[in-house]
Every structure is written in C-alpha cells, then in structure tokens.
Amino acid sequence: DAGVTQSPTHLIKTRGQQVTLRCSPKSGHDTVSWYQQALGQGPQFIFQYYEEEERQRGNFPDRFSGHQFPNYSSELNVNALLLGDSALYLCASSFGGSNQPQHFGDGTRLSIL
Amino acid sequence: KQEVTQIPAALSVPEGENLVLNCSFTDSAIYNLQWFRQDPGKGLTSLLLIQSSQREQTSGRLNASLDKSSGRSTLYIAASQPGDSATYLCAVFTGTASKLTFGTGTRLQVTL
Numbered sequence: 046d047a048g049v050t051q052s053p054t055h056l057i058k059t060r061g062q063q064v065t066l067r068c069s070p071k072s073g074h075d076t077v078s079w080y081q082q083a084l085g086q087g088p089q090f091i092f093q094y095y096e097e098e099e100r101q102r103g104n105f106p107d108r109f110s111g112h113q114f115p116n117y118s119s120e121l122n123v124n125a126l127l128l129g130d131s132a133l134y135l136c137a138s139s140f141g142g143s144n145q146p147q148h149f150g151d152g153t154r155l156s157i158l
Numbered sequence: 159k160q161e162v163t164q165i166p167a168a169l170s171v172p173e174g175e176n177l178v179l180n181c182s183f184t185d186s187a188i189y190n191l192q193w194f195r196q197d198p199g200k201g202l203t204s205l206l207l208i209q210s211s212q213r214e215q216t217s218g219r220l221n222a223s224l225d226k227s228s229g230r231s232t233l234y235i236a237a238s239q240p241g242d243s244a245t246y247l248c249a250v251f252t253g254t255a256s257k258l259t260f261g262t263g264t265r266l267q268v269t270l
Contacts, residue, residue: 049201078257087162087247087260088202101256135201137258146192147251147258151201 047072049138049150057156058126066121066153070138077119078147079111080135088135094119123155131157160185160252164261171238172269179233179264181248186226192258193222193233194247202247206233238268 050069058064070077076095080088090103094113113119117138123130133154137147161184171177181191190209194202206215206222208231214223221234235242245265249258 051201080258080260085262087249087262088258090257090259093256103257133199137202146190146204146207148204149194149202154199 049136049148051134051136051150051153053153054151055154055156057158059158060126060128062126063122063124064126064155066123066134066136066155067118068121068136068138068150069118070136071148074138074140074148075117076139076141077113077117078137078139079119079121080137081105082133082135082152084132091121126157128157131155160188160250160259162248162250162259162261164246164248164264166264167262168265168267170267170269173238173240175238175268176234176236177238177266179235179246179248179266181231181233181261183229183231183250183259185252186229187252188226188250189253190251191222191224191231192249192251193220193231194249196245196247196263198245205246235266238266240268240270243267 052067078093079091082088092102097113108124110122133152135152136150139145139147165180192207193205208224219236224231245263247263249260
C-alpha cells in the first residue's frame with residue numbers, strides 16, 4: 046500500500062522563476078493539503094484540495110496556486126520565486142476532507158538562489 | 159486564531175530516562191490533536207492521534223494525553239532510546255479551517 050509520494054525530492058531554482066511540485070495521495074484518500082515548512086519552524090498550511098477544488102486556503106499570496114486531478118493527485122505551483130520561498134514543501138492526504146488523520150509525504154526541498 | 163506552543167524547544171536526556179513533551183493551544187474548539195515525529199530533512203510520521211472526546215492514547219512506549227478545556231497535551235516517552243532522537247511536533251485540527259496548526263516542535267536528543 047503506497048503512502049503519500051512527492052516529486053521531486055530536491056529542487057534548486059533562482060529568484061523570479063516558477064516551480065511545480067507534485068503529490069500522489071495515499072491509496073483511498075481523496076483530499077490533499079499542502080504545507081510549507083521553513084527551517085526550524087513548524088509546517089504552515091498553504092491550501093487544501095477536495096473534489097478538484099480549493100476548499101481552504103492559508104495566509105499565502107496568490108503566487109501560490111494549485112490543482113487537483115481526477116485521480117486525486119495534486120500540484121503546487123509557485124510563481125515569481127523569492128528567496129523566502131526556500132523551504133520543505135509537504136503534502137498530506139486524508140479521506141473526506143474532514144477530521145480524519147492526515148498522512149504526510151517526505152516533502153520536496155526547494156532552494157532558491 | 160489558533161496558536162500552538164511547544165515546550166521545551168530542545169531537550170537532551172540520557173538513554174533510559176522517561177520524559178514529557180508539552181504542547182498548548184489557544185482555541186479549545188478542536189476536532190483532534192496529533193503528535194508527529196520528524197527526522198532531519200524528512201517528512202512527518204504520525205505517532206498518535208487523540209480525538210477531542212478522548213483523554214489519552216497509547217502506542218508502545220508512547221502515551222499522549224489531552225486536556226481540551228485547558229488547551230494542553232503531553233507526550234510521554236518511556237525508557238528513551240537513541241533511536242528516539244528526532245523533532246516532535248504537535249498539531250491540532252480545527253474544523254472550521256479544515257487544517258492542521260502546528261507548533262514549532264521539540265528537538266529531542268537521547269544520548270548513550
């Protein structure tokens with residue numbers, strides 16, 4: 046039973062570029078949430094996708110956008126990258142989008158030069 | 159706005175000791191509370207989940223308690239081992255926001 050998988054593992058970009066991160070949820074899960082974790086901090090909620098729509102959004106600018114596909118996988122897009130976007134990006138999946146346990150992937154480490 | 163605080167920020171103990179990690183949250187209207195483990199550069203591994211109606215959960219050497227009215231949770235680790243060295247994160251799920259709010263974690267080192 047595959048857990049949450051994220052790709053790529055590591056990514057290096059320069060300021061102003063755009064990036065796309067990918068997430069496949071755990072089998073049987075239909076809800077995907079994205080979190081940003083800066084070094085030494087706890088993860089911060091970016092947004093959640095359910096039934097291919099953004100259902101909730103945290104305090105992140107419009108440069109952060111996402112998508113969920115019919116197979117429940119999801120993408121996180123970040124435009125006009127800033128140095129402060131350097132972080133570990135975590136994807137979590139759950140079932141039903143409610144208070145069910147969230148299962149996390151290993152994350153994508155994004156470094157901005 | 160929900161805020162989660164974890165104390166202490168870092169902890170070093172000799173192998174075999176029992177220890178307690180603390181977590182507090184400001185809004186008691188939570189659905190559940192989860193404790194996670196994070197190894198350096200890795201994702202999160204869920205250790206224990208306590209629903210808002212529960213008082214505690216146990217898994218092996220780990221025991222987590224929840225006092226929702228006072229906004230507190232503790233994670234008790236018995237007979238600590240070097241393999242327990244990691245960062246431990248507490249997170250609460252708030253239904254109105256459908257998201258987890260995390261603390262900044264406690265970095266644990268268990269020495270030989």
